[in-house]
Amino acid sequence: MSTERATRAWIEVRPAALRANLRRVRAAVGEGVRLIPMIKANAYGLGMGAAAAALDLEDPWAFGVATVDEGRELRALGVQRRILVFSPPPPGALGELVAAGLTPALSDLHSVELLQRAAAGHRVPFHIEIDTGMGRAGFDWRTVADWGPVVLGGAHSGIHLEGCFTHLHSADEPDLSSAREQWGRFREALARLGPPDDVLVHACNSAGALRLPEYAAGGVRPGIFLYGGRVGEGAPPPQRVATVRARVLHVRDAPPGTTQGYGATYAAAGAERWATLGIGYGDGLPRALGNRGSALVDGVRVPIVGRISMDMTVVDITGVPSVRAGAVATLLGRDGQEEITLEEVAGHAGTISYEVLTGLTARLPRIWIEDGGD
């Protein structure tokens, strides 16, 4: 095991898998398409600095983040590459954005004007989002006549349009017809806008890039697939990137009727043996896994019994009686022939892989394992 016996719980991250997943996207869309790996939200919870360092070796065109602060953090870490900020920046943040050399995605004319002011004559690139159905950000695809001329006119005042993009809302669904409709709207808006030839056009997230590579256009913005999340039917499976492990802190016999956890929602049916793991919802293990999810110990799948506490989780190890305090349990990932996938955890928790990963808290050390073993 890769960590000291003193560590109670941790995340193992494999940069070799992260890079392989980005290369898989590149293979799907073709060499000429620019890669904008999304490393927002601390690289989907796994560690933004380390993810940027690993992905940088694949020579992406830019990194994508959500917030100005994330972009500034990357700059502080020494990242030189282009950094696109995809959420609309708060009106007061454009000065900091320009100062940090970040590239914003703008969604309204007021922001274009604010960027012009913040740029103060310097050459600052920006992208615009065109909303084709996502409805949370972007210029409306139906009203190009209202905003198009202003967006293109920025060229005279230092700021210049570098990219146009849209965001697909259902590229991971079995039915891809809405993605095709969004693509049609996007093409229509671009035809009306008539951007210069060198403007980068991009639309695809992970699911789009892998399931609709014909819409890759000039660039793609993969996120979840890089971190080991599946992206829907017909897409290749990603390599596993993150593994969550916790140490067995305590082992006990549980005579029939012994109750477990808050609310005593579980009672030993017969003579059972329980192990207490040093991980809980305070680490981001979804509380919904109580009485529902599993862990792996010694390559054997064992059920989580009772409610998950903030700091501890109990599993029934009656079938693996050799387990002792200090043993390592796997809550996400592989142990021997058994595997707990992100999708399994997300399914139990009634959520998506993205929320499971980004929900892992700062209490878990992220341990990057260069050798790629699991």
Ligand SMILES: *Cc1c(COP(=O)(O)O)cnc(C)c1O
């Ligand atoms: C997060 C994000 C992505 C990546 O989406 P995945 O589904 O994780 O691949 C792409 N584009 C934008 C604008 C995003 O905010």
